[in-house]
Amino acid sequence: RKEVEQDPGPFNVPEGATVAFNCTYSNSASQSFFWYRQDCRKEPKLLMSVYSSGNEDGRFTAQLNRASQYISLLIRDSKLSDSATYLCVVNDDYKLSFGAGTTVTVRA
Amino acid sequence: ETGVTQTPRHLVMGMTNKKSLKCEQHLGHNAMYWYKQSAKKPLELMFVYSLEERVENNSVPSRFSPECPNSSHLFLHLHTLQPEDSALYLCASSQDLNEQFFGPGTRLTVL
Numbered sequence: 001r002k003e004v005e006q007d008p009g010p011f012n013v014p015e016g017a018t019v020a021f022n023c024t025y026s027n028s029a030s031q032s033f034f035w036y037r038q039d040c041r042k043e044p045k046l047l048m049s050v051y052s053s054g055n056e057d058g059r060f061t062a063q064l065n066r067a068s069q070y071i072s073l074l075i076r077d078s079k080l081s082d083s084a085t086y087l088c089v090v091n092d093d094y095k096l097s098f099g100a101g102t103t104v105t106v107r108a
Numbered sequence: 109e110t111g112v113t114q115t116p117r118h119l120v121m122g123m124t125n126k127k128s129l130k131c132e133q134h135l136g137h138n139a140m141y142w143y144k145q146s147a148k149k150p151l152e153l154m155f156v157y158s159l160e161e162r163v164e165n166n167s168v169p170s171r172f173s174p175e176c177p178n179s180s181h182l183f184l185h186l187h188t189l190q191p192e193d194s195a196l197y198l199c200a201s202s203q204d205l206n207e208q209f210f211g212p213g214t215r216l217t218v219l
Contacts, residue, residue: 004150032206034207041215042212042213043198043210043211043212043213044151044198044210045210046207046208046209049207087150087151091206093205095153095156095164096151096153096208097150098150098151099150100148100149100150101150
């Protein structure tokens with residue numbers, strides 16, 4: 001079983017729509033969680049950390065479900081600039097395990 | 109953004125060449141990392157340096173040799189690479205092994 005699994009997508013959504021996707025992880029002892037965003041041929045950039053109580057940053061909401069071992073990302077009011085690959089990242093001590101990414105394409 | 113810089117940005121080398129990738133971080137972090145990203149695959153952690161000591165060597169072939177002379181600089185020395193080593197090589201840094209910040213990467217092609 002892969003350490004971190006994501007639906008690769010693509011999720012094709014119209015501007016203004018809401019899109020949400022999950023990521024599952026295998027190590028129940030994982031300590032911290034992140035969503036990174038990666039644009040085509042660019043480096044990953046930290047989008048947001050995921051806290052146990054859930055957290056929101058503008059149009060982005062992240063949730064953690066430790067019992068079921070998944071994290072989620074919801075994007076409201078999608079913008080064209082949200083088109084990217086979203087990487088789920090799980091931290092076990094110093095080792096970050098990356099999912100293969102979920103591709104989101106927002107169309108006009 | 110110039111927090112983590114990498115040079116060169118693109119590199120083409122033959123299998124018999126020796127080359128080095130350079131990474132520099134300007135964030136005052138105490139940990140640095142090398143990752144490999146191949147097409148359609150997750151990032152693969154190669155090496156981790158914390159306080160200039162290597163703490164992780166993720167079963168990387170010996171044709172990749174890292175060097176961390178100080179907390180701001182990280183090198184990846186390459187020799188006798190194979191075509192399957194062609195990939196994007198990303199450097200990252202963090203404070204106390206927490207959230208990592210990535211450089212722009214070196215896109216390596218091995219002929």
